[in-house]
Amino acid sequence: MLDGLLARAARLDLAEVSAGALAANLGLLVVALLGGGLLVRRYGERRRVTPPPPPPDRREVLLAAVAVLLNSAVGVAGWLLWQAGWIRLNGGAGLPALADLLVFTLVMDGLMYGGHWLAHRRRLYRLAHELHHGYPDPRPATLFVLHPLEVLGFGGAWLAVLCVREISAAALLGYIGVNLVFGLLGHLGVEPFPARVRQRAVFRWVALPMFHAGHHADPAVNLGFYTTVWDRLFGTIDPAYDTLRTTERPVLAGGQSMA
Template sequence: MAQFLDALRALPTWAAALLALAENALLMGVGVAFGHLILRDTAQPQEKTLQRVLAGTALLGNAAVTLAGWYLWKHGLIHLDPDLSWSTATDLLLLILIMDLVMYAGHALAHLRPLFPLAHRLHHRFTEARPVTLFALHPAEVLGFGAVWIGVLAAHTFDMWAVAAYTVVNLLFGVLGHLGLDPVPARVRRSWVFYLVATPALHVGHHRDPTYNLGFYTTIGDRLFGTLAPDYDLERAGA
């Protein structure tokens, strides 16, 4: 691992940029393919050309964020612990809770009437969600999320394995939330764990009614601030 990190740190900027682009293309490709595998359909997304263009710009934006993170890490402004240990689990939980809170706040701001038309309305233009809709975002939102993510990493030394695991968790929640349906069986969703852990129905409900369900990984923010859809728990339980 030490040799790998040394090689990564020694990359010239152009090579790091290509690696960042390849990494994000792989994540996007796997995410979209996984989503369609669950849906088992080949339906074209609503306004497919626009969604694909936005997904392409999101890919470039995410690659730029990854490159910026690499640059800050290379120059010692971001520190990552390379050792796999018990702190991996605690760091992953901390990352999920921090990002869920920050993203809830940012999402709530994005829905304020003066701000909504500037960026986030573009995402809600696509009412029939498909996996690629996850990436159909205004460039400002892509870069805004990236800036928050880099800021969190710079503020604390996290386990690098936890950072990698968070990337997978973020992709999984994003894809499942943009299927247009909840593939998790009702008997599973009724578990006490999913009182706080968001099911795909949370974001599906947000696309139906943007005034509710502003959280991503948990329902904590929505429950605390009264933005949880009144029928979410009934839907979660399969009622």
């Protein structure tokens, strides 16, 4: 099945790919807004970990629109690199595809941690990343409220990784889904998971929604995205995180008690 889809994608022209990339990225935005909105409405009253954000402003809307356009451009660039043979995809499925997804996600997790650490150095912070932290009380749309340089930097990073090693097209699609889910959950401003789930050993290493929300509350900590591995290794994890993670009603800096 995937081999057939790859063959069809190879026959598309640039206009078709551009339109498809734009439609796909608009779809991701809509899914994030609708899905995130549902979670906030369900858990916002009793599991809010950051203060409720103010109404969106025009700059947020504009930045989200620019992010969608730039992400679409990254997708087109990926297709061009694939056509040129720089990116190699296969139609593998099952365990090999799952292994590809795991390796790709972990590599990106390390690169994103390093990039995020650099983005918080003073000059780079003022150049780009300060814009994202201008919205300390996140909402689902905050996932897309980024400086254009950061959008292109992230897109360039995953294209570079794709150029290094052949992976399954299924793994690539899976990674797009993983990135959307973690990005969305980290910008809800609420913690959907109850304490009995957060206390499980796996969530010592897999980042919970409150992990990235904690970074918005205190930009000096919790620089990772998908895992807590790099923060634990380099000492940038919030010292209170594990206590908060296992507490029935945690309170983040500037937040409020979760009922």
